[in-house]
Amino acid sequence: MKNLLQSSLAKFLTIAGFALCACFSANAQTIDKDDSIYQGLGKKEGITKIVNDFVPMILADQRIAHFFSKIKKEEFSELLVAQFCELAGGPCQYKGRDMYESHQGMGISNAHFNALAEDLQMAMEKNDIPSSISNRLVAKLAPMQRPIVSK
Known part of the structure; x- marks a missing residue:
């Protein structure tokens, strides 16, 4: 009888724990769905304009252009x-390779990573993105430095 009671209590606590986690998870998703960066970038249209300026910049940047010589x-x-778009809180979904896989063995240094970040900042400035928004996007991108930089 005692084992049955303990087993029932354990099942109840497990179910209650999952329910509690689900509630927190649902609330966290609501809270995390801040799209203010996405809005500040001009939504997908604005992000596309930034990227359309950014890509030619990196292809012309002698510090990093060689890393992009074979891209489509x-x-x-x-x-x-x-x-x-996804990082900024927009409705898009990135379906590319993860950053470690994409950059493995390329010999990317902090200087290369920073050059790319500078080009992105210039592309955002060219598109009149407020520094408060551009800094927030860069902050979202910053954690990618670790899997990208290898030396």
Whole structure:
């Protein structure tokens, strides 16, 4: 009888725990669905304009252009739009490879990563994105430095 009671109590606590987690998870998703960066970037149309300025900048940037010599410009641009859109809280879904897989063995340094970030900042400035918004997008991108930089 005691084991049955303990077993029932354990099942109840497990179910209650899952229910509690589900409530917190649902609330977290609501709270995390802040699309103010997405809105500040001009939604998908604005992000596309930024990327359309950004990609030619990185292809012309002698510090990093060699990393992009074999890309398919249109496909790369579409992936960037989706990635920026998703990170900014927009409705897009990035379906590209993860950052570690994409950059493994490329020998990317902090200087290369920073050059790319500078180009992105310039593309956003060119599109009149307020610094408060551009800084928030860069902050969302910053955690990618670790899986990208290898030296």
